[in-house]
Amino acid sequence: MKSKFSFSKGKKHASSIIIRHTPKLDTERAKYPALADKIVQMSDIILEVLDARFIQETRNLEIEEQIKKLGKKIIYVFNKSDLIDIKKMKAKEVISLAPRVFVSCVSKKGGKELRNKIKITSYHIEHPVDTKMKKVTVGIIGYPNTGKSSLINLLVGKPAAGIGADAGFTHGIQKVNLTSEIVLLDSPGVISKKDYSDSNLSAISKHTKVGARSYSQIKNPAIVVSDLVKEFPKVFDDFYKIDSEGDSEILIEKLGRKRGILKKGNEVDEDRTSRLVLKDWQEGRIRK
Structure with missing residues (x-):
């Protein structure tokens, strides 16, 4: 199938990485869902990378519906599993999501299990999409900042994709050889078309909570902090050693003064303090 995206010729490097560039997608975010659709079409197996804290x-x-309609194989990857107690997870959250693998790119856990699962699944692919190279293509999709690029590095055992803490860091597509017969296809993080909104506060709060929107880019960060404190009141007090009584305004006020995040008139800078809280949350320092 001819791609509607224009790729430049790939360049081979000593690390066996083949990079194909797309336009600068960070300025064309509306094209992300279409690109994700294309990646599903180009792949035999899909890894959906989920945040283990917020499956x-x-x-x-x-x-997922498109994958089902096209009859593709899917493997659910629960990344950032080092930030949760797997034994305390609710069975109903994960029982229907199979096959699945718990992974931590930070502690390097789950990589071998996932590689084996990919290889076993690939054995059942009789007619790969890539008819020319006859390699099984594994597409990696997920919300921004769920750790797709870090996952590729874990799978191949060496740095293979650019890594950044900010949501949407991977701007193009990368093809990485997992084995001589299996290719990984990385993609930019995608929020579903139905779920994406620049004005819906509930959607913005949700996406910031799971790291799909960077703490540095959202408007009204104090509102997101308020939602987080309501949902997880104790974890913020424990982390910052502050008694906020479950009130985000008290948390921001006390934390701002404790850290000296002040503006003229000796008033707490609520915006900067709120972003600090969200930064600590998104970077995994605060655990629920």
Whole structure:
């Protein structure tokens, strides 16, 4: 199938990485869902990378439905599993999501299990999409900042994709050889078309909570902090050693003074303090 995206010729490097560039997608975010659709079409197996702390919130149901319709194989990857107690997870959250693998790119756990699962699944692919190279293509999709690029590095055992803490860091597509017969296809993080909004505060709060929107880019960060404190009141007090009584305004006020985040008139800078809280949350320092 001829791609509607224009790729430049790939360049081979000593690390066996083949890079194909797309236009600068960070300025054309509206094209991301279409690109994700294309990646599903180009792949035999799909890895949906989910944040283990927020499995349901980071699922892309639109993409999952497309995968089902096209009869593709899917493997659910629960990344950032080092930030949760797996034994305390609710069975109903994960029982329907199979096959699945718990992974931590930070502690390097789950990589071998996932590689084996990919290889086993690939054995059942009789007619790969890539008819020319006859390699099995594994597409990697997920919300921004769920750790797709870090996952590729874990799978191949060496740095293979650019890594950044900010949501949407991977701007193009990368093809990386996992084995001589299996290719990984990385993609930019995608929020589903139905779920994306620049004005819906609930959607913005949800996406910031799961790291799909960077703490540095959202408007009204104090509102997101308020939602987080309501949902997880104790974790913020424990982390910052502050008694906020479950009130985000008290948390921001006390934390701002404790850290000296002040503006003229000796008033707490609520915006900067709120972004500090969200930064600590998104970078995994605060655990629920």
